[in-house]
Amino acid sequence: MKFKPLILGIESSCDDTSAAVIQGREILSNVTANQDIHQQYGGVVPELASRAHQQNIVPVVDAALKKAKIFPNQLHAIAFTSGPGLMGSLLVGTSFAKSMALGLNVPLIEVNHMQAHILAHFIEKTGMENPPFPFLCLTVSGGHTQIVKVNNYFDYELMGQTLDDAAGEAFDKAAKIMDLPYPGGPLIDRYAQEGDPSIFEFAKPEMEGYDYSFSGLKTSILYFLQKKVAGDKDFIKNNLRDLCASIQSTIIHILMEKLEKAARDLQINHIAIAGGVSANSLLRSELRTRERSLGWKTYIPDFEFCTDNGAMIAISGYYHYVDHNFSNLAVKAEARKFIV
Numbered sequence: 001m002k003f004k005p006l007i008l009g010i011e012s013s014c015d016d017t018s019a020a021v022i023q024g025r026e027i028l029s030n031v032t033a034n035q036d037i038h039q040q041y042g043g044v045v046p047e048l049a050s051r052a053h054q055q056n057i058v059p060v061v062d063a064a065l066k067k068a069k070i071f072p073n074q075l076h077a078i079a080f081t082s083g084p085g086l087m088g089s090l091l092v093g094t095s096f097a098k099s100m101a102l103g104l105n106v107p108l109i110e111v112n113h114m115q116a117h118i119l120a121h122f123i124e125k126t127g128m129e130n131p132p133f134p135f136l137c138l139t140v141s142g143g144h145t146q147i148v149k150v151n152n153y154f155d156y157e158l159m160g161q162t163l164d165d166a167a168g169e170a171f172d173k174a175a176k177i178m179d180l181p182y183p184g185g186p187l188i189d190r191y192a193q194e195g196d197p198s199i200f201e202f203a204k205p206e207m208e209g210y211d212y213s214f215s216g217l218k219t220s221i222l223y224f225l226q227k228k229v230a231g232d233k234d235f236i237k238n239n240l241r242d243l244c245a246s247i248q249s250t251i252i253h254i255l256m257e258k259l260e261k262a263a264r265d266l267q268i269n270h271i272a273i274a275g276g277v278s279a280n281s282l283l284r285s286e287l288r289t290r291e292r293s294l295g296w297k298t299y300i301p302d303f304e305f306c307t308d309n310g311a312m313i314a315i316s317g318y319y320h321y322v323d324h325n326f327s328n329l330a331v332k333a334e335a336r337k338f339i340v
């Protein structure tokens with residue numbers, strides 16, 4: 001039987017501390033500690049995130065190993081997120097991974113967080129189909145919005161990206177304006193299920209090529225609601241479901257328009273989504289709809305592999321391991337790191 005390395009993947013780029021053990025391409029465990037502390041601040045507070053990672057990392061890694069029924073000395077490599085992300089958060093995972101690799105005398109593998117969101121599609125799991133190359137991946141998270149042409153595991157072309165806010169940020173900022181707690185994306189999704197998306201209309205940007213912009217939408221929501229609340233202080237409460245449905249539909253419409261354009265121009269019909277916003281129910285259904293209307297074949301990872309998770313770092317570690325692409329102990333965390 002083909003050798004299947006056991007690799008520990010550690011993710012700590014933002015506000016989730018996560019660790020996973022992979023054997024070959026099969027996930028044995030994927031354990032995540034979320035940080036509730038940020039809810040009251042309406043967004044991630046970097047210093048608090050870093051401190052929470054320090055508290056969480058040992059128990060999370062320990063739980064991932066125990067769940068996988070693996071002893072640390074059975075591991076063949078340690079993979080970790082080196083960027084992009086919040087520097088204080090990245091440093092916790094980076095230092096921990098270095099110490100562990102050094103202590104166990106196994107290779108250390110640095111992983112690019114944005115590549116990892118894409119490589120999550122290659123986890124071997126029943127019911128999850130792996131896309132063939134080339135495919136287009138819309139990577140939508142709280143920090144990034146990109147359309148990437150994926151030619152191979154580590155061969156990418158960045159077709160377009162947001163020039164200001166990320167799609168997840170647009171959800172979170174709209175939620176904050178409506179006094180909903182952070183992260184607002186899942187809540188907007190939930191309220192939107194009972195709302196009418198055609199009730200309110202918000203600004204859609206006119207952008208060149210495949211790039212995105214979401215800051216105008218945020219301003220349009222803010223000014224609209226300020227005016228409405230001045231006349232009726234309960235306006236948001238009384239219209240929450242329709243507001244959420246209208247905001248969600250605007251964001252998803254913006255995302256889909258450019259994705260469709262890229263797919264058409266490049267004549268690629270294998271389309272994947274990745275990142276936290278790919279958990280959005282409307283984005284998922286809009287994608288599925290295009291299987292029938294445009295002949296797309298779509299790839300949507302399981303929910304636990306969409307938001308930040310150790311499994312996507314572990315699968316990226318696997319492909320680097322196969323290529324013998326190891327890092328030395330001088331490797332540094334990088335807050336700004338690009339996909340290509």
Ligand code: KG4
Nearest residue numbers: 141142143168183185189276277280307308
């Ligand atoms: O990938 P992720 O976990 O972390 C980053 O790398 O940013 O993405 C988090 C983002 C947040 O902005 C959150 O509001 C958004 O994903 N999100 C959603 C949904 N679930 C998570 N946005 C819309 N609808 C959802 N169901």
Ligand code: ZN
Nearest residue numbers: 141275276308
């Ligand atoms: Zn992410």
